[in-house]
Amino acid sequence: MRDILASIYRLTEQPDSVPLLGLLNEAFADSSDYRASLIGAVEGEELYLCYLDSLCSTEKLEFLLGDESGGDLSFRLSRYSGAGLMEGEFQRCEIAVCSGSAVLCKQSSSAGLILPLAENQQRGIGSPVTENVLQGPMNAFIESLDVNTALIRQQIHSSKLKMWETVIGTASHTRVALYYYADAIDPELLSDLQDRIAEIRIESIQDSAQFLRILMSRKRFHLFPLAISTERPDRVSMDLLKGKAIIMIDGSPFALSIPSVYTDFWHSPEDKYVNPFVTNFLLTLRFLAMFINLFLPALYVALTSINVDVNRLEISLAAAASREGVPYPVFVETLLMLIMIDFITEAGLRLPKTVSSTVTMVGGVVLGQAIIQANIVSNLLIIVVAATAITNFIVIDYQMGLVQRILKYFIVAGASIAGLLGIVFCFACLIIYLSCIETFGTPYLTSLWPKKNKVT
Template structure:
């Protein structure tokens, strides 16, 4: 917070200066022939009907600013304040400020959005808050403000779309944000020439600098607690009206494997769960490719018993292992897409029954080996360990590159593809930030800095 906090004699001008950059700040002057009063409040956390009914209407009915101020000061829940920190805390927590003749009184007008707030669907959590962002920008800003009551949280608004006129809010903590990232984002938003903008994922595609990227470089989330956590980390959030998702940037590779449960569990447990997700990604990428390599090119690497087991399961399969893997992977993609597109009442049942029947019939007919069924099931389950769908979809596509490389060059192709994959990640940037910065490197760097500072 800039400036000195007033212990006494806090003024409206000082409050306005502290709240500069608040796009949802309402600053009005209510005047009658006998005088005027000032009214300040933050729209996203205050109830407009309460303000209109209990603050604005009584002023014009009474017509006397001094008597009106006494009425507000005596109202249950109101509080006269002379200290700067207290004044800002009340405004950020849903109070309206009424100023008259140098005196300030704060009126409780908190708006708590309860009805209309739904539970999360795409990002489930075992502990913690379960509310999700909605399609109303005002409701979403209320959910964020209630969790992040800081005067350094700024909101800026803009309009995108010549036809849709979509209202877009940019949220950031002024004391923590990287201003280079913020400037780059504003430049990209100002340069957009669109007719219709309806979804956060659509905007994410336009603001990305790399149009041919494989991995997402911004997080699209429906969780307000994830947005608040990232704002506290110095990141920027972009929220759209009419959509229940927010964009968080910049985002690195490690962020997509972090679930909000990790912040609630014990540190060791959280790290272990994240390690499981990374292991699941490795299995999703490598298992089909390694199956092809060990079956068709390099069977001498595995134990003899395993090689004989694989050979026995494929004794009746009439085509190469590459065709077997591709066939089963595409069949699994069909089932996954069907589970997403079918109505929720029948989707899980239809895909589960379909998968069981197809798998059993294929193995009984000798078209697919038993080990291949196990492998595809493990790959499908491992892919669902990723908390954010955007990265999960990218991994689903990327595993086909490894399969093709294994089919052409065997184990050498898998190694080449892995090296190329790592080099690609190391070369990427998300709004200027290294994309492949790993979480344990941050911890190591912090430890080294502390030791060097102590010495």
């Protein structure tokens, strides 16, 4: 290939600079996968190919290093079929090598030729793991930004779908992409996001959730998630058309949908694909589950210990009978069981699937039965805690589910102090807190129902 040869001839030695080969060898000195292979000579000077064995495609290197690559150098170089060719100094070459490219340089030249021969290691496109649906597209994002971009573009075939890209991380050099739909996005939001991203100074970044934390770092700590983290291209495309911005980072299969308000976390992508009546029913069901999850244990504490007279007499008597022989106060008893169920949930999530079912069985059934027989907690509480655990799994968004798990302890504490009023006070505080939060200029409590699409 004439271009390569011509470019190699142009690689010259700068009088005051250290040769690139030496710098690269020094930089990658203790990296066992680093190779600096001698591939021939040009004008009496040795020509080296530097690359990382682990990142560079061995198939693509075949033209230079393969067993059947005999012949003179110009013949071998003419078989190069890679896309593009760049010349660069040490820093650029170093980054290129780290990204999987190979660098061609003469022994004493101060610059090298970057051959993009990277072979990205990635899994195939699969089904979503955290956002299961029964109706709708079944593909999910993977860890490759290019593949994810393709998945989004396959959903929106329009030139109005824009993508702004930058690199973040002094060590990781992670590619970050910001997608938006030109006719729908608020320009203020877009420029604000671009400014914020440009201001980020960090060593490395691994996941989009981590990126969100960095993006929000100038704000005070927030308990609630401020952006939906999704792995579904269909959800991303819907959000783009609603005027939201999507941020994705290379290496993470999750996209951030910005801004996201509280009610967004309660909508499943599936809602768009089923009958609207069913959607409303499901939405009601989810909110009902949220209330049960937040308030049921607290109501148990309030109605059996402080506001006994609020309940019907029969229920109060039944509750008192079920607590007969239980040595602990209601608050301690409830706290014990809530923590226990959280242990079981966490164990079930972290363990391999084959073992987790056993843990759930042992924890849920055996431990539950044993704990009642040992008179440590009441029968009624087991029902309450089981209902609480089930309703927690109805929460669509994983992060919101985690927040709910924390909040129920806060409300139980309120109930144990002031009974029903304590619950109402905690709930009011929660609403007050939510009404004070803003996510990228949008109030978190914007509306109870999603706005109609801006783009039709």
